[in-house]
Amino acid sequence: MTEMNALSRFFVNLSARRRSHRRFAWILRHVRIPVSAQCLELGCGNAVFAAEFVAQFRPAAYQATDVDPDQLSAARRVLARRFPSGAPPELHLARASMLELPYPDATLDVVLAFVTLHHAGEDHHDFSAVRKALVEVNRVLRPGGLLVYEEFLHRDAIRAWLSEQGFQVEQSERRFRLERIAARKPIPSVGH
Numbered sequence: 001m002t003e004m005n006a007l008s009r010f011f012v013n014l015s016a017r018r019r020s021h022r023r024f025a026w027i028l029r030h031v032r033i034p035v036s037a038q039c040l041e042l043g044c045g046n047a048v049f050a051a052e053f054v055a056q057f058r059p060a061a062y063q064a065t066d067v068d069p070d071q072l073s074a075a076r077r078v079l080a081r082r083f084p085s086g087a088p089p090e091l092h093l094a095r096a097s098m099l100e101l102p103y104p105d106a107t108l109d110v111v112l113a114f115v116t117l118h119h120a121g122e123d124h125h126d127f128s129a130v131r132k133a134l135v136e137v138n139r140v141l142r143p144g145g146l147l148v149y150e151e152f153l154h155r156d157a158i159r160a161w162l163s164e165q166g167f168q169v170e171q172s173e174r175r176f177r178l179e180r181i182a183a184r185k186p187i188p189s190v191g192h
């Protein structure tokens with residue numbers, strides 16, 4: 001787990017709104033979010049994306065999680081400004097590490113992680129912690145569920161790992177070093 005220092009947190013949150021608009025526009029155009037979805041966001045930061053997603057898609061539940069209590073405080077401030085009469089009840093903020101998700105197996109329809117997976121370990125260039133986070137994502141996603149993520153590190157290793165587990169990449173976009181992916185978890189075939 002790697003909480004960011006105050007300066008990194010400041011710059012990440014400063015640009016969060018612009019990045020959120022771009023990724024949100026991409027999701028609207030390319031990704032089919034199921035009706036009444038159970039959603040989980042890993043490393044939600046200041047939750048500007050979570051607020052936009054919930055206002056648009058009205059999922060059954062959206063768990064916006066981050067390991068850093070300071071990020072969750074920033075998220076509470078953003079949500080208070082965005083929803084002055086109270087955030088939608090389906091939007092929940094929670095402290096959780098992507099390495100140990102407090103959710104049961106195969107219960108989520110959509111997991112989202114934006115420039116967050118590489119934060120799984122102390123060394124952002126070490127894939128082993130990212131793999132642990134992916135194992136957790138795979139555990140909590142239901143068969144047929146969707147992983148939507150953005151990364152600029154470990155792009156090939158993440159895709160290779162997902163492919164080994166049978167995920168199908170349904171949508172992808174590359175902007176310079178940043179890759180956006182929507183990948184679907186396989187539904188086990190019923191034996192004869």
Ligand SMILES: C[S@@+](CC[C@H](N)C(=O)[O-])C[C@H]1O[C@@H](n2cnc3c(N)ncnc32)[C@H](O)[C@@H]1O
Binds near residue numbers: 001003013042068071
């Ligand atoms: C680069 S920021 C991205 C924040 C947000 N997704 C965005 O795009 O603005 C990475 C986030 O991951 C969080 N994080 C770091 N390690 C984590 C972990 N083990 N589990 C969950 N979140 C983590 C950090 O606190 C930070 O908010």
